[in-house]
Amino acid sequence: MFKATIKIVLRPSILDVQGKAVLHAVHDLGYAGADQIRIGKHVEVILNVADKAEAHRQTDEICKKLLANTVMEDYTFTLEQI
Amino acid sequence: MDKLKVGVIQFPGSNCDHDAVHAWGEISGQDVKLIWHKESDLGDVDLVFLPGGFSYGDYLRCGAIAKYSPVMKEVIRFAGKGGMVIGVCNGFQILLEAGLLPGVMLPNDSLKFICKTVNLKVTTTNSRFTSDYQTGQVIQIPVAHGEGNYFAGDDTIKSLQDHDQIVFQYCEPDGSLTDQSxxxxxxxxxxxxxxxxxxxMGMMPHPERAVESVLGSNNGLGVFKSVISYISEKV
Known part of the structure; x- marks a missing residue:
């Protein structure tokens, strides 16, 4: 079994309005040094497969097909045997 | 002339499905049926209508999960064979996620859910969905969405312009395209x-909510009339 830990973020070229709004709130809290906030998604998938290469292939497909919309988002993931 | 057969898709979370049935049925006088998202057969429909709402709770991204519902496989096949499909609001978001139209929807730049009647410029009448309007005509149709900020890369935007694919744009009452509007x-x-x-065709504003004067506007009727005349002339 493998656990895939997936991080999905908006591409740098896309304005993250949610991040921008949160940045305003962080400034209001007094953290003037906070310069940028980007908000993304954290997804964990447990895969009942024996082979790491296969787990990698399946995770990549799941990301491409469903979890991320690659027009606006980038994804990265790590795999850990469990 | 035979009546058009219109299929309105119902996803869990659709909430404009019955408005669409009213607009196609009682108002436009066509045969209309609801098609549940688990169906894998559209029947002999002439047109598929994806209504607004919050399909699958808008989980993950608006429209992302609907894309893989059994009925959408059929809708994608239907569109691939040249079948006519309209997606309104969440239906537009589903069409983008399904790759039937280019681009994506981002959250509104104000981060607010916007629910009001807006001015729209009919950018082209050279389409099966807008031929009943005049080019440059300004119409009033309501919007109700939190993620309607259309985004696509420069190449896609240029291609949309080059192929006359932009049908409606948010505008001022005089038709000018400003940041304000x-x-x-x-x-x-x-x-x-x-x-x-x-x-x-995908559009964020709701033409099905602007089909009789009691609703405040009947400017959405043009979309229905355009489609009806296109399909009946073709037959």
């Missing part, structure tokens, strides 16, 4: 587009 921050004030092949 661009309610959600969409590129080029885009409110609705058609596919390059011309048989698929």
């Amino acid at each position: 661009n309610i959600n921050g969409s590129r080029l004030n885009i409110a609705g587009i058609v596919s390059k092949s011309g048989n698929v």
Whole structure:
């Protein structure tokens, strides 16, 4: 079994309005040094497969097909045997 | 003339499905049926209508999960064969996620859910969905969305322009395209587009909510009339 830990973020070229709004709130809290906030998604998938290469292939497909919309988002993931 | 057979798709979370049935049925006088998202057969429909709402709770991304519902496989096949498809609001978001139209929807730049009647410029009448209007005509149709900020890369935007695929744009009452009238921050004030092949249209404003004067506007009727005259002339 493998656990895939997936991080999905908006591409740098896309304005993250949610991040921008949160940045305003962080400034209001007094953290003037906070310069940028980007908000993304954290997804964990447990895969009942024996082979790491296969787990990698399946995770990549799941990301491409469903979890991320690659027009606006980038994804990265790590795999850990469990 | 035979009546059009219209299929309105119902996803869990659709909430404009019955408005669409009313607009196609009682108002436009066509045969209309609801098609549940688990169906894998559309029947002999002439047109598929994806209504607004919050399909699958808008989980993950608006429209992302609907894309893989059994009925959408059939809708994608239907569109691929040249079948006509309209997606309104969440239906437009589903068409983008399904790749039937180019681009994506981002959250409105104001981060607010916008629910009001807006001015729309009919950018082209050279489409099966807008031929009943006049080019440049300004119409009033309501919007109700939190993620209607249309985004696409420069190449896609240029291609949309080059192929006359932009059908509706947010505008001032006089038809001018300003940042002020661009309610959600969409590129080029885009409110609705058609596919390059011309048989698929997505729009964020709700034409089905503007089909009789008691609703405050009947400016949405043009979309229905355009489609009806296109399909009946073809037969």
